[in-house]
Amino acid sequence: MRLVIALGGNALLKKGQRQEAQIQKQNIILAAKSIAQIASHHSLLITHGNGPQVGLLALQAESYPDVKPYPLDVLDAETEGMLGYQIAQQLKNVMPDREVVALITQVVVDKDDEAFQQPTKPIGPIYKLSDKNSLVERGWQLVAVGDGIRRVVPSPAPKRILELSAIQLLLDTAMIVVCAGGGGIPVVESEDHQIEGVAAVIDKDLTSAMLATELEADRLIILTDVDAVYQNWGEPNAAPLKQATASELRQYRFEVGNMGPKIDAACRFVEHSGGIAQIGALEDLAEILAVRKGTQIMAG
Amino acid sequence: MRLVIALGGNALLKKGQRQEAQIQKQNIILAAKSIAQIASHHSLLITHGNGPQVGLLALQAESYPDVKPYPLDVLDAETEGMLGYQIAQQLKNVMPDREVVALITQVVVDKDDEAFQQPTKPIGPIYKLSDKNSLVERGWQLVAVGDGIRRVVPSPAPKRILELSAIQLLLDTAMIVVCAGGGGIPVVESEDHQIEGVAAVIDKDLTSAMLATELEADRLIILTDVDAVYQNWGEPNAAPLKQATASELRQYRFEVGNMGPKIDAACRFVEHSGGIAQIGALEDLAEILAVRKGTQIMAG
Numbered sequence: 176m177r178l179v180i181a182l183g184g185n186a187l188l189k190k191g192q193r194q195e196a197q198i199q200k201q202n203i204i205l206a207a208k209s210i211a212q213i214a215s216h217h218s219l220l221i222t223h224g225n226g227p228q229v230g231l232l233a234l235q236a237e238s239y240p241d242v243k244p245y246p247l248d249v250l251d252a253e254t255e256g257m258l259g260y261q262i263a264q265q266l267k268n269v270m271p272d273r274e275v276v277a278l279i280t281q282v283v284v285d286k287d288d289e290a291f292q293q294p295t296k297p298i299g300p301i302y303k304l305s306d307k308n309s310l311v312e313r314g315w316q317l318v319a320v321g322d323g324i325r326r327v328v329p330s331p332a333p334k335r336i337l338e339l340s341a342i343q344l345l346l347d348t349a350m351i352v353v354c355a356g357g358g359g360i361p362v363v364e365s366e367d368h369q370i371e372g373v374a375a376v377i378d379k380d381l382t383s384a385m386l387a388t389e390l391e392a393d394r395l396i397i398l399t400d401v402d403a404v405y406q407n408w409g410e411p412n413a414a415p416l417k418q419a420t421a422s423e424l425r426q427y428r429f430e431v432g433n434m435g436p437k438i439d440a441a442c443r444f445v446e447h448s449g450g451i452a453q454i455g456a457l458e459d460l461a462e463i464l465a466v467r468k469g470t471q472i473m474a475g
Numbered sequence: 476m477r478l479v480i481a482l483g484g485n486a487l488l489k490k491g492q493r494q495e496a497q498i499q500k501q502n503i504i505l506a507a508k509s510i511a512q513i514a515s516h517h518s519l520l521i522t523h524g525n526g527p528q529v530g531l532l533a534l535q536a537e538s539y540p541d542v543k544p545y546p547l548d549v550l551d552a553e554t555e556g557m558l559g560y561q562i563a564q565q566l567k568n569v570m571p572d573r574e575v576v577a578l579i580t581q582v583v584v585d586k587d588d589e590a591f592q593q594p595t596k597p598i599g600p601i602y603k604l605s606d607k608n609s610l611v612e613r614g615w616q617l618v619a620v621g622d623g624i625r626r627v628v629p630s631p632a633p634k635r636i637l638e639l640s641a642i643q644l645l646l647d648t649a650m651i652v653v654c655a656g657g658g659g660i661p662v663v664e665s666e667d668h669q670i671e672g673v674a675a676v677i678d679k680d681l682t683s684a685m686l687a688t689e690l691e692a693d694r695l696i697i698l699t700d701v702d703a704v705y706q707n708w709g710e711p712n713a714a715p716l717k718q719a720t721a722s723e724l725r726q727y728r729f730e731v732g733n734m735g736p737k738i739d740a741a742c743r744f745v746e747h748s749g750g751i752a753q754i755g756a757l758e759d760l761a762e763i764l765a766v767r768k769g770t771q772i773m774a775g
Binding site: 196348 | 540641
């Protein structure tokens with residue numbers, strides 16, 4: 176089978192953990208071991224989040240006074256390099272016989288995407304209200320968060336993956352590909368085919384769903400820190416969903432936590448392909464693949 | 476022809492230029508235009524330095540107090556992401572019909588390489604002598620530079636490129652590949668095939684020569700900010716070398732500037748392959764390929 180496996184940014188650096196290199200590495204080793212259990216005989220594409228990591232790079236750049244912080248697309252590229260390297264290395268360590276390669280991925284978004292008019296994705300830390308003027312001078316858009324303010328950026332929909340042919344070629348040769356980190360580096364394309372990075376964050380699960388569809392994957396497996404999709408999450412009658420159709424899921428509302436975008440991505444994949452989507456916990460990957468754990472989402 | 480083109484780190488950020496993102500981007504646009512002039516009908520592998528860039532990331536990480544700076548191999552991976560992205564994007568902009576892909580590259584070095592006993596490669600800024608204790612506490616090795624001190628790291632020889640099969644596959648399909656940024660991320664391999672990053676810097680021209688040899692390139696073209704190899708550089712009788720054999724060059728000494736390692740890399744390539752190596756200025760690339768400019772180095 177061809178599997179697209181999306182690792183949540185929080186699976187690489189868990190909530191509350193310090194952002195030390197060594198801790199991130201240990202989490203990636205755990206993720207690699209989980210993937211190695213199910214890797215044999217499958218074609219594997221690994222995508223990953225980058226939220227905590229790009230936030231740290233931005234803070235580091237801001238605290239160094241001599242050079243203006245680099246734009247968000249460049250910081251995204253830095254995290255694709257860092258996490259792509261670490262994930263590829265640890266996958267190779269648990270599967271020395273497989274070829275593993277990490278690719279820098281650019282994802283074209285529509286420059287008229289309405290997300291650019293209405294930035295919604297919060298990134299980075301909460302600033303004091305008194306910092307507002309200096310932040311606005313950077314060209315940032317801000318929202319109020321409690322007593323403070325936070326930067327928000329657009330989250331446009333992915334339209335086209337520039338490196339798709341390369342990814343396909345490598346997968347077809349049985350290589351394990353790591354790509355589309357942080358949803359891919361968002362770029363816009365002019366009418367004369369000039370590409371330029373934009374300050375935005377693409378949802379990594381939507382990019383993963385698009386990759387899974389274009390590459391005709393059998394399964395899109397979205398891994399997070401929750402063991403399944405829950406109905407009535409946070410209520411006394413909360414119950415994990417073992418399986419559901421896309422149209423059933425489209426009727427529910429899953430606002431709480433990060434589950435909404437994951438369900439949307441899973442539904443898009445099953446609606447546009449012959450495949451199945453699954454959502455569950457990183458450590459349950461083998462059981463998810465065997466359809467004993469997680470939530471299974473089918474067309475219909 | 477198959478060409479391996481090595482872009483010097485100083486070609487991407489010229490001496491004396493501020494390390495701003497926009498300046499780096501403009502230099503990369505110039506490099507891409509230079510490459511586009513000669514690209515048609517050739518198989519192209521582009522490598523690049525990362526000296527100024529990894530230095531900046533290290534400074535930014537050091538000036539942010541809450542998180543310990545990440546190790547050098549991880550910073551190297553970040554620069555491979557950043558520069559790989561920017562170079563691939565600008566190459567695509569000048570050649571919209573070609574597929575361009577940037578790869579994260581890990582390069583195995585020998586853990587018994589004598590460079591580990593004797594670090595020689597200076598990286599980062601010059602520190603005050605009074606900072607010595609805190610720098611030693613980081614595990615750094617230091618050398619005296621004028622009134623101050625500077626970090627030195629080992630520069631071991633490249634032995635094996637982990638992603639070689641992927642690079643070969645992509646080149647064979649006429650894609651332009653950007654890889655081995657900063658000489659590649661240095662890793663050591665244990666007897667049971669476990670790979671781990673090390674704090675070292677591989678000479679990017681040596682990695683480029685190894686790639687050119689393994690991929691059976693026709694030409695290795697090393698681009699820098701000097702228009703040729705000079706005999707008696709800096710003397711009144713300085714004269715550019717139009718062509719030379721590897722054994723002739725091995726007899727001279729080229730200590731001044733960065734020319735020594737470039738000549739060594741060029742000689743290694745011509746000694747181990749049927750190809751020709753050329754050294755010259757980035758803006759002269761078309762003339763170098765036509766053997767009208769630069770220094771041409773042949774076997775013998």
